[in-house]
Amino acid sequence: VPEVLVCDVQRFSVHDGPGIRTTVFFKGCPLACRWCHNPESITFTNEPIHTAADCIRCGDCVRACQAGALRMTSTGVRIQHDRCDRCMRCTEVCPSGAWRAAAERYDVDGLIAALLRDRDFYASDGGVTLSGGEPLVHAAFLRALLPRTHALGLDVTVQTAGQFRWDDVQPLCAHIDRFHYDLKVVDPERHRALTGRDNVRILNNLRRLVAEGCEVEIRMPVVVGHNDDEDNLAQSARLLRSLGLGGITLLPHHALGQAKLDKLAHRLVPLRTPGATRGDLDRAAAAFERNGIAVHRHDSLDEHIGS
Numbered sequence: 001v002p003e004v005l006v007c008d009v010q011r012f013s014v015h016d017g018p019g020i021r022t023t024v025f026f027k028g029c030p031l032a033c034r035w036c037h038n039p040e041s042i043t044f045t046n047e048p049i050h051t052a053a054d055c056i057r058c059g060d061c062v063r064a065c066q067a068g069a070l071r072m073t074s075t076g077v078r079i080q081h082d083r084c085d086r087c088m089r090c091t092e093v094c095p096s097g098a099w100r101a102a103a104e105r106y107d108v109d110g111l112i113a114a115l116l117r118d119r120d121f122y123a124s125d126g127g128v129t130l131s132g133g134e135p136l137v138h139a140a141f142l143r144a145l146l147p148r149t150h151a152l153g154l155d156v157t158v159q160t161a162g163q164f165r166w167d168d169v170q171p172l173c174a175h176i177d178r179f180h181y182d183l184k185v186v187d188p189e190r191h192r193a194l195t196g197r198d199n200v201r202i203l204n205n206l207r208r209l210v211a212e213g214c215e216v217e218i219r220m221p222v223v224v225g226h227n228d229d230e231d232n233l234a235q236s237a238r239l240l241r242s243l244g245l246g247g248i249t250l251l252p253h254h255a256l257g258q259a260k261l262d263k264l265a266h267r268l269v270p271l272r273t274p275g276a277t278r279g280d281l282d283r284a285a286a287a288f289e290r291n292g293i294a295v296h297r298h299d300s301l302d303e304h305i306g307s
């Protein structure tokens, strides 16, 4: 029975597709974008996450950790990530909830039940959004999930960074109402420097989805000093025009994800970039519009963005 790790099932989302939606954040992503807003969703294994403000310093977790990864210091509990074997015992014994698991395991029935809880709120245009992490690398799970959501009449948006196997995803397209497809940097070497991978497969998959007739909304996180230069914006506009796509959605990068980095085993190199302001989005929007691309934008800084 296929199962996945899910970092969050977020109810009442209004930025993740039409209407009111429930968004599922799958854990695991083949990219590691340095600005990731959900860095706890990058690794494919579960991991313990500590919130120091909730810790009452009882020491139960230190005693329970058989790997010797935890110690009590004068400033609180410290974890040595390279010793942690992800047994998750600390999250089970902690009386205050200071340790929590980054993700919960779901099978298809469990996830369907969670999605149906909110069905009354979806109304005519809402539905479910699969995000992450990268939902499209969990192909076995989606092969079991998506025919069920389709049969239930649930509208499905998939938010993807595009690094997936086409042969896995092509057969799923019939069950997906629209894709939100990340476009970050067009130049492959810059893409590699910022995300850990070049974008050859990502752009090939984008071309294939468009050729397949799928509804695709391109979304770009505006990361000041990293992808908002004239060159990248003009190249992005050209790419969209070559695909026959006339619009893009701009999302502001914010620095909130960076605060989680030192809690995680996966060490992203922090960007140390301020969040994008309205003015930064104005400038990026003007560059696209000059190049013949219509712009939608989300100025809200409190939304989840998986990219």
Ligand code: SF4
Pocket (backbone or CB within 6 Å): 048, 064, 065, 066, 067, 068, 069, 070, 079, 083, 084, 085, 086, 087, 088, 089, 090, 091
């Ligand atoms: S998950 Fe890691 S830190 Fe927590 S008890 Fe297990 S080995 Fe220790």
Ligand code: SF4
Pocket (backbone or CB within 6 Å): 054, 055, 056, 057, 058, 059, 060, 061, 062, 077, 093, 094, 095, 096, 097, 098, 099
């Ligand atoms: S068990 Fe929880 S409350 Fe106790 S020391 Fe560990 S993290 Fe803090």
